[in-house]
Amino acid sequence: MYRHLTRINLSGLLVLTASWSCIAAPSVAQLEQLAASNDPQAQYQLGLAYETGEGVNKNLVEATKWYRIASDNGHQAARFNYAQALELGTGTKRNPSKAALLYTQLAVTGQNAAFAKLGNLYSQFDIEIPLEDQAVLWYHLASEDSPQYQDAYNQALQRQYNARQKRQVDALQQKEQQTLSAPLEVIDATPIKSNAPFPWLHLMYLLLIGILSALFITREFRRRQRTSASEQSTQQLRQQIELQQQKIKQLTKHIKIISERYQNVANDQPTSPDAQLQLAYARFGFDFADRQNLTIRHLKQRYKKLSRVYHPDAQGSEEEMKQLNLALDVILNRIKQNRKA
Structure with missing residues (x-):
């Protein structure tokens, strides 16, 4: 072929x-x-x-x-x-x-x-x-022909990333509504597929663990019903299921808050070196405490995990990988500067 x-x-x-x-x-x-x-x-x-x-x-x-x-x-x-x-x-x-x-x-x-x-x-x-993907394509070609379009190309990349982030947040909210409104017997234990970057990744793992735990408790509840468990044990299991559902709801809210936090950083138009550094930290999901003792080894470990999300084979895109690599370079430079200081 x-x-x-x-x-x-x-x-x-x-x-x-x-x-x-x-x-x-x-x-x-x-x-x-x-x-x-x-x-x-x-x-x-x-x-x-x-x-x-x-x-x-x-x-x-x-x-x-x-x-x-x-x-x-x-x-x-x-x-x-x-x-x-x-x-x-x-x-x-x-x-x-x-x-x-x-x-x-x-x-x-x-x-x-x-x-x-x-x-x-x-x-x-x-x-x-999507229109933002087309804009990235044509501005990229224009910037190769004339440097005056480089800023427009960078802005198109940012709009493309923001649009994808919005679609991911909308999909997550819809999934949350479906999960919370579903009967206990049919709680979906399927992992949520998302192209969202870290720090969503570790929260998604926690969310998956919560859903799987709820499913396990539901199955245990059914088994005990079949073996004529006492009413007290049944009530305890129901309470545990409700507690797991509350945890799932809290985790999804945390994911939304992190997404909005990153969106606020991304919308600041990172033109200065400091703004670019803040955006790079946000893209890697490093909070203030992480940044104080950040090492190259820790950074590369996080990069390896993120690559599995951003990579086109994992339903990411070439541009998202490019943005991740740019953020990696910015943080590496800052770590090296701190070592020299």
Whole structure:
């Protein structure tokens, strides 16, 4: 499916591919080493290897992952393959709207192969690309052509992030209403799927624990009913269930408060270094006490957890990962400055 992409007349790609073909084909182990060093061509070649099964067991999930990574690093052919995977649902969840956004990025650079792909997508699906995502795309292209659009691009990124935060808060509130209004017998113990950044993550874990505890108590209550438990034991179980529901309600309120707190920081337009630092701390979920004794090791541990939320494979996005990396750089610089002081 993807391996024939190099035959498509994508300007600028054939030269790069030809330069590699002049060298003896590297092994999968060599490709993995190069890919780990962030070599886009090696990442693309590794994706082809996993797709075709040449030198490695065929694995479309791994193939799509390496296409996505190479695409993030600007590899045009990999971007086409990743868009096609999203279009067809090969090795990843089907997402026609995101595929259309990637095809658009290729089309505006003159890649003719993307034209028909866009036509097919808009003919077959109801493509819904949020306006803030479109603004990020076009301002990004404009900023590459002229530095005067860099501020507009940064503001578009902020609006995109704020819009996604609002959708996440709305979804959480709706989930809270459904949970609190549901009968005890049908409390949903399914983890809430969210793209929200830390500090939501640890609170979501607590919320999940509370729901699972309520479910366990409910099952115990039923078991005791079947074995003719005493009325006193039944009443105690009911009280425990009510207590768990109160804890769940409190946790969801805490999540909302943290979201609003971060929103207030994000809306301050972080143009000064101090404002950027405060926003970076908020993005990582560090409170005032955390900042006093923050170490690089602690920071990297938090970054590893956050990456699992922001990463596109975890229903995050490329721009959210970019914002996370920018925040990491800001905090690292502050820690290094404090060490020198």
